[in-house]
Amino acid sequence: MEIIGAGGQPQTQPQAGADGDGLIREGTDQSFMADVIEPSKTVPVLVDFWAPWCGPCRQLTPVIEAAVRAAKGAVKLVKINIDENPGIAGQLRIQSIPAVFAFQNGQPVDGFMGALPESQIKQFIARLAGDVDEGAIEELIARAEAALAEGDLGGAAQDFAQALQMDKESAEAIAGLARVSLISGDADQARALLDSAPEAKKTHPALASVRASMELAGEVEGADDLAAAEARAGKAAKDPEAQFSLARARLAAGDMTGSVDALLASITLDRDWNEAAARQLLLRIFDAAGPASELAKTGRRRLSSILFA
The missing domain is CATH 1.25.40.10 (Tetratricopeptide repeat domain)
Incomplete structure (x- = not known):
């Protein structure tokens, strides 16, 4: 988005009214290029659009000013009264205030509306400054x-x-x-x-x-009904296929732990059954649970004790 000053001619001199450290200033439509666009090429610039009659604006202003000063130069702030300077606000199609836009490299890159809590404003500034907490x-x-x-x-x-x-x-x-x-x-x-x-x-x-x-x-597509799989596995306790079917049924029901138990039982009965299908499914479950999960760590120890017994 290209932002221009009123009349299409930006001022080259900054607007008076900056605070002592130069981090916060009052801006206008005419000074927008000098106050916001040019400085944003070296440091992110926040633009706070406000109006004297806006209660939430009065609530936000001291909070955002304090957060900008606390950032110690990582960002700057320009405050624009939209009653006196409606031009830029119109270009940005601002329909409610307070509205805060962040500019980097001459372009608006982020923003928010409303009086956010101090913690969220600090996070917003930290994100712009690349200072990740x-x-x-x-x-x-x-x-x-x-x-x-x-x-x-x-x-x-x-x-x-x-x-x-x-x-x-x-x-x-x-x-x-x-x-x-x-x-x-x-x-x-x-x-x-x-x-x-x-x-x-x-x-x-x-x-x-x-x-x-x-x-x-x-x-788990096409897995057996859980009750039926449980019944079959109970009757065929030494059948690796029955234990494998039970594992798939439990997995389909969202019971990862129970599925691991059944797969280990199948591997104990015949580790090579169906080209080691139980072991392959077991390892995929460990991957899905996450290598650092308790399910994976405990399950791998149990698998090792079976394979290397």
Whole structure:
């Protein structure tokens, strides 16, 4: 988007009214090129569109000013009163205030509307400045994982998405959102999220785990009814095929742990049955659960004790 000053001629001199450290200034339509566009080529510039009659604007202004000063030069702030300077706000099609736009390299790249809490404003600035708060991201992902374990897909998706906003290359956040989509039955969206991962992160264990989960979905197509499989396995306790069928039925029912138990039982009976089908499915389950998961670690120890006994 090209931004021009009023009358098509930007001022070359900055508008008076900057604070002492030069991080915050009052801007106008005429000074927009000098106050925002040019400086944004070296440092991100936030533009706060406000008006004297706007209550939320008065609430936001001191918070965003404090956050900008705390960033110590990582970003700058320009405040524009839209009552006196409607031109740029009109070009950006701003319909409600407060509205904050972030400019980098002469272009608007991000923004928000409304009086956000201080913590979210700090995260917004940190993201622009490339200062990723790893601790905050880890906390969000841990909370999202807990929500996912409790079946709270909405809460998990919100926290994974916020983590991804803070670090757009977070493999854990991308994988988390993909898993939410997969559990919700939207395999296409899950696949699109996996494809969106940066090339350098595509082999990350978290993403590999989701891919393995998607492959497992195909494994359970046509699986036996769980009750029928349980009954058959009970009558044929020494039949590796019956145990394998039980494992597939449990997996289709979402019981990974029970599926692992049945597969290990099948391998114990005949490790080479059907070209080692039980072992191959077991390893795919470990991949889907994640290499660091307790299910995978315990299961691999049990498998080793069978194979190398």
